[in-house]
Amino acid sequence: MLSFIEHPPRFFRRFFPYGFWYRPQSQKTVYLTFDDGPIPEVTPWVLDVLARYQIKATFFMVGDNVRKHPDVFQQVVSAGHCIGNHTFNHVRGFRMKTDDYVANVELADSYIHSHLFRPPHGQFLKRLWKALSPKYKVVFWDVVTRDYNMRLSGEYVLGVVKRFTRNGSVIVFHDSLKSEERLRYALPKAIEWLLGQGYRFDVVD
Numbered sequence: 001m002l003s004f005i006e007h008p009p010r011f012f013r014r015f016f017p018y019g020f021w022y023r024p025q026s027q028k029t030v031y032l033t034f035d036d037g038p039i040p041e042v043t044p045w046v047l048d049v050l051a052r053y054q055i056k057a058t059f060f061m062v063g064d065n066v067r068k069h070p071d072v073f074q075q076v077v078s079a080g081h082c083i084g085n086h087t088f089n090h091v092r093g094f095r096m097k098t099d100d101y102v103a104n105v106e107l108a109d110s111y112i113h114s115h116l117f118r119p120p121h122g123q124f125l126k127r128l129w130k131a132l133s134p135k136y137k138v139v140f141w142d143v144v145t146r147d148y149n150m151r152l153s154g155e156y157v158l159g160v161v162k163r164f165t166r167n168g169s170v171i172v173f174h175d176s177l178k179s180e181e182r183l184r185y186a187l188p189k190a191i192e193w194l195l196g197q198g199y200r201f202d203v204v205d
């Protein structure tokens, strides 16, 4: 298994040492995060699974999805989960001017109202950090499940969680159509496994 994507190497973290990558606690803790929603096909199902285990998670939402599905957005908020900004159009930081990128984040903020931000596609640069970090806490990740990759299986995604999770891990899933098949397989099994390993679940704040 290649691990560059699943578990970001130390030098990658060094670019943004003040970002939230992982946060070990005295009691074994993980932070489940769900990116790219909210959408009616997948997000309510995720909420059901989390409710079954009484787990709170953090959802990094695409502003345009919140605009299209305000009812699903409200379901996530009402269930007591944390929400974060994932830009309005899921834009790529490497290709955009700083001002345009910030404008896209701000547009999303007018729907999302959160101090948390996660850059889409793992694309972030110092200039974007400088522009956004005064207002937003930038949340990266410690374990990327790759549930979005249609060439991989649900078993693979579950295997990523088992192999790379440690105390304090921020784990990335996606409530998206692309991820749905692997997510439906892996999420309940991953939660069962994490509980069996003695982890508690917390939200990014």
Ligand SMILES: [Zn+2]
Pocket (backbone or CB within 6 Å): 035, 036, 086, 090, 119, 120, 121
């Ligand atoms: Zn994303």
